[in-house]
Amino acid sequence: MPRQPDAPGPGPDAAPPGGRLRRFTAAERWVHRSTAALMGLCLVTAACLYLPPLAELVGRRRLVVTVHEWSGILLPLPVLAGLASRAFRADLRLLNRFGPHDRQWLRSALRRHWERPAGKFNAGQKLYASWTAGAALVMVGTGLLMWFPHLAPLVWRTGATFVHDWLALAVAAVVAGHLWMASRDPEARLGMRTGTVSPGWAAREHPLWAARERAARERAAAGRDAPDAPERPAPDQPRSRSSR
Amino acid sequence: MDTTSEPEGRGTPVGRRVVLGMLGLGAAGVAAGPFLQRGVDSFLGAAAGKDPTGLTGLLPGGGGFRYYSVADSVPHRGEADYRLTVDGLVDRPGSYRLADLRALPQDRLVRDVQCVTGWRVPRTPFEGVRLSRLLDAAGVRPGAHAVRFTCFDGAYSESLTLEQARRPDVLVALRMQDAAIGHAHGGPVRLYVAPMYFYKSAKWLSGITVTDRVRPGYWEQYGYDVDAWVGRSNGRDDAPTA
Numbered sequence: 001m002p003r004q005p006d007a008p009g010p011g012p013d014a015a016p017p018g019g020r021l022r023r024f025t026a027a028e029r030w031v032h033r034s035t036a037a038l039m040g041l042c043l044v045t046a047a048c049l050y051l052p053p054l055a056e057l058v059g060r061r062r063l064v065v066t067v068h069e070w071s072g073i074l075l076p077l078p079v080l081a082g083l084a085s086r087a088f089r090a091d092l093r094l095l096n097r098f099g100p101h102d103r104q105w106l107r108s109a110l111r112r113h114w115e116r117p118a119g120k121f122n123a124g125q126k127l128y129a130s131w132t133a134g135a136a137l138v139m140v141g142t143g144l145l146m147w148f149p150h151l152a153p154l155v156w157r158t159g160a161t162f163v164h165d166w167l168a169l170a171v172a173a174v175v176a177g178h179l180w181m182a183s184r185d186p187e188a189r190l191g192m193r194t195g196t197v198s199p200g201w202a203a204r205e206h207p208l209w210a211a212r213e214r215a216a217r218e219r220a221a222a223g224r225d226a227p228d229a230p231e232r233p234a235p236d237q238p239r240s241r242s243s244r
Numbered sequence: 245m246d247t248t249s250e251p252e253g254r255g256t257p258v259g260r261r262v263v264l265g266m267l268g269l270g271a272a273g274v275a276a277g278p279f280l281q282r283g284v285d286s287f288l289g290a291a292a293g294k295d296p297t298g299l300t301g302l303l304p305g306g307g308g309f310r311y312y313s314v315a316d317s318v319p320h321r322g323e324a325d326y327r328l329t330v331d332g333l334v335d336r337p338g339s340y341r342l343a344d345l346r347a348l349p350q351d352r353l354v355r356d357v358q359c360v361t362g363w364r365v366p367r368t369p370f371e372g373v374r375l376s377r378l379l380d381a382a383g384v385r386p387g388a389h390a391v392r393f394t395c396f397d398g399a400y401s402e403s404l405t406l407e408q409a410r411r412p413d414v415l416v417a418l419r420m421q422d423a424a425i426g427h428a429h430g431g432p433v434r435l436y437v438a439p440m441y442f443y444k445s446a447k448w449l450s451g452i453t454v455t456d457r458v459r460p461g462y463w464e465q466y467g468y469d470v471d472a473w474v475g476r477s478n479g480r481d482d483a484p485t486a
Contacts, residue, residue, distance in 0.1 A: 145274075
């Protein structure tokens, strides 16, 4: 059967080759990459300011302070720029909302069970994203109080230094955990690097998301094969069918 | 329960609550920080005394010195090649070797060291020659009002008014913690200005120049206070050290 002249071409929503699943768009990967680079600069310069052996090795205190201040203040920028991307906004919404399966995931994780249902993001990833976002904002706020000492009363500054120092240790530990998890999962790293993941990985790590992607793909394939079949149910018909 | 037909993106907005919760905790931490910091200081101060690993020294307020250098690398100077010059508005400019400085009467001070970034090291002994003795030996001319200090790291500088420089608790220090000052702590010779924040106590001291007016030092060009009395400057309220 000849293709319809107005059939959709390989746009951004086109299925990736080789049966792989599209997990992140280019815009999302750039948000991640830039945030990671800025966070890395923040942590490395913080270590050079804070740990005596590193400080002795590096010196150049004024330069290190300047890099630390600017990488810190720019840290929220990639996420703000990412808001222009529809896919990024959709993922933020997924990260924000916790369903029943997320509670089950957390219970399983705490009890070391392996029954861990997850959508596109599991509950641990959701908590990581929101905790680091909140922590980054607190670090920017307290950092500004220390950067401009005459901005606020001096008791604020003492408190800001206290929060900035201790939260920095917590952020370093949590980011190290994030890197450790990534180091054990090559397919997850491939997903962040190329944007696509294998269906097997998706079914194992994010079964609910994989099932929805599969269903959407089947619907799309059915729609392409019989675009004018009158008996086909509308794809968006509310609660039309259950996948179970 | 059929979770796959449930569209994702519905449910409790836990993410937003975590972000707002962190902001709230951060604000509470800033408010309670001064009080909490005192508690942590005393706890870690006690723990550091019994900690053979030294790991407590890496925690905020864990006690001990932190190494700050503004230069990319700092040369080593010793008996053979160290010189301290005294010049500017003086009658008898001169230079001192380490042996010359050691031959002069030594004073010993035991005070707290307070850094403007918050850390404090209690009861730290410093020994050396009173700066006023070197100034008197050089003969300060009328019209002089200040002293400028330069360092052999090639970058750092500091300053004091002549009145501040003549205080008995301002030393050209040769020993710290009852040992010769090591390179990391600014050895062989550093300035020690007991009543002021520690950035005034320039490390690797190599030049004393008497001037007609105060020329702000390195950090002071980036907004630090020139008159850096502990507890009365830089927007801080630490207990005075002298």
